[in-house]
Amino acid sequence: MNPAPNLVLVGPMGAGKTSVGKRLAERLGLRFVDCDQRLEQLTGAAVPVIFDCEGEAGFRRRESALIAELMRERGLLVATGGGAVLAAENRALLSARGFVVHLATGVDQQLERLARDRQRPLLNAPDRRARLQALAAQRDPLYAEVADLVFASDGLAVAAAADRLATLL
Numbered sequence: 023m024n025p026a027p028n029l030v031l032v033g034p035m036g037a038g039k040t041s042v043g044k045r046l047a048e049r050l051g052l053r054f055v056d057c058d059q060r061l062e063q064l065t066g067a068a069v070p071v072i073f074d075c076e077g078e079a080g081f082r083r084r085e086s087a088l089i090a091e092l093m094r095e096r097g098l099l100v101a102t103g104g105g106a107v108l109a110a111e112n113r114a115l116l117s118a119r120g121f122v123v124h125l126a127t128g129v130d131q132q133l134e135r136l137a138r139d140r141q142r143p144l145l146n147a148p149d150r151r152a153r154l155q156a157l158a159a160q161r162d163p164l165y166a167e168v169a170d171l172v173f174a175s176d177g178l179a180v181a182a183a184a185d186r187l188a189t190l191l
């Protein structure tokens with residue numbers, strides 16, 4: 023196992039950060055934290071409600087505060103939200119305190135996995151494909167900046183992805 027205090031998954035919506043992360047944490051004996059789920063527990067509000075009430079900026083402030091708190095711990099497997107890499111302070115903390123895996127996936131796979139999703143405010147767009155492509159253009163360089171390892175989850179079932187990833191760590 024790598025020597026970083028925590029293992030961190032970054033990557034776009036629909037890459038499998040939550041599902042693969044949960045399984046991987048079990049395999050590796052790490053405590054699993056999903057940032058969005060933790061924010062929902064802390065606020066008592068679903069992510070779309072936080073966006074509605076506080077705007078994306080408010081959500082990002084909460085997300086950054088949570089990341090700062092989590093990166094003070096060790097032994098965690100943290101599944102971040104797709105936009106967690108937007109803030110330079112988050113990227114610095116994730117890099118310093120985590121072995122960062124970029125779970126990469128293509129837009130076709132994202133559209134398929136997120137087809138019935140209504141919980142992601144940034145997907146509320148007339149053209150979801152265009153939205154996902156625009157997000158990728160903005161964020162792919164940021165995922166690359168923090169990643170210690172890139173792992174393509176396309177076409178892999180959750181268990182297969184987690185098992186294969188575990189052999190690389």
Ligand code: S3P
Nearest residue numbers: 034035036058103104105142143
């Ligand atoms: C977001 C991704 C979501 C969630 C929020 C914003 C983003 O998390 O944090 O809806 O900016 O890409 P997932 O990547 O887990 O879907």
